[in-house]
Amino acid sequence: MLTLLIYMLVILSQALAGPCNPNKADVILVYCYPKTIITRIPECPYGWEVNQLALGGICYNGIHDSGYYQFTIPDLSPKNKSYCGTQSEFKNPIYHFYNSIVSNDTSIIVKSQPVNYSFACTYNANYLVNQAAFDQRVATVHVKNGSSGSFESQLSLNFYSNAKFSILKEAPFVVETSEIGSDIFAGVEAKGLSDRFKVVLNNCWATPSSEYFYQIQWPLITKGCATDSSILVHENGKTSRATFQFNAFRFRNIPKLSKVWLHCETHVCDSEKFSCPV
Template sequence: SDVILVYCYPKTIITRIPECPYGWEVNQLALGGVCYNGIHDSGYYQFIIPDLSPKNKSYCGTQSEFKNPVYHFYNSIVSNDSSIIVKSQPVNYSFSCTYNANYLVNQAAFDQRYVFWECSSPCFQHRISLIQKLCYILRVATVHVKNGSSGSFESQLSLNFYSNAKFSSIKEAPFIVETSEIGSDIFAGVEAKGLSDRFKVVLNNCWATPSSEYFYQIHWPLITKGCATDNSILVHENGKTSRATFQFNAFRFRNIPKLSKVWLHCETHVCDSEKFSCPV
């Protein structure tokens, strides 16, 4: 009777206790002392907090607090008998769920490739002599998606590309950026799906590297402390909704190997808008 199972999902908390703890029936147990919403399920009594941000701000007495960098949600299942005498030992099953607020989201962005062609006609104004006369075409090419982060919300976060500044259509990966398109706009964003409405996505820092290592010495900062690092970068939304979006110009790193990738990295904060002013 002293066992409690707690499942902490990104938006929902499910708690299960063995049936008939100390003789109590499910209709005598209350979530937060106020909600008699338990159900009998396969030898357990199950109680559900369906949304961490209900309209009345607290579902059945659920309390929350933020101890940087972790969110804590608390509640309990207690016995409540309105009869004159109590024949069973009172019970109080307290439980909590913790959620990390900060994540590092990584994405492999561009393949950088040099493609050589035999020159029957000029393809650039200059030519390169190797064993035979050749000219080269540079492509900033295929975009691959690889999301990564840490903590309880990690499966809900993704870094996506979009077709335009409306951010209404996700651009399928991979896609190719031709040489003539260097300097054109690339639209990107970090989105959290399936979280409670109270949580907003904030981009603290975003940068690009020619390596999957986020701390690689060669890097180009895009967003620093929530702000664009230069006039070629535009932050559209940050901390207002479950998605933060920005755009930057297509580029390439100089003096790279014949084939390499450019990686994007974003330090992302999931902000509780019920407790903090989230927009940066």
């Protein structure tokens, strides 16, 4: 009997609560992450409850969180290619993802002003990664940010111990004189991105300086292709990792203990829109 009374009191309190207090702040907060987009609008916009607002006019997946209504696009590449009406386009070199949160009440009459919160995230497709490869007896990441979102923290230039690229090798490492000509295995990997994005190496080169534009340099990969027969490109544009190998070397007239730096211009390719392998 007590349980029934408590239940009736809850129902009565909900009935007396009435609509939320209208908020007329035209604000939308957008967070562009490498794989996810989160949007937040102040609660009760123009009197609309969270269950009356739809992402893309399709998905009523908003939640009430600390004074805001929050909507999430959890993956930029779901199996149906378009999560809740999310659209995308590529305008070189920028990827654009956009959607909207709209009022979509199914009642016979509408008592609140309709709302439409449009939002977009943009991501740069081209990046420069570099890493101190080895000491000459013979990777730290630098990335150009996109305007709103970035794949920056997801990209890394790594070195490996074998041709299977299964064991990471700490860099910089020492190449003894006797090891000049031995194989060095390297790759650029993206972690945490949507499966639709593939890593493409456009150009890779080595310098005796951390400056990628240093005048002394040895090209390894140019326009996606190895520059000579001693360089082997294993994968490029097929997965979230592009890998290659080359022979250890030293620059002439450079102090023996100076470092060799490896630089790669990397493109994050949308495989749903383009043929990524080069």
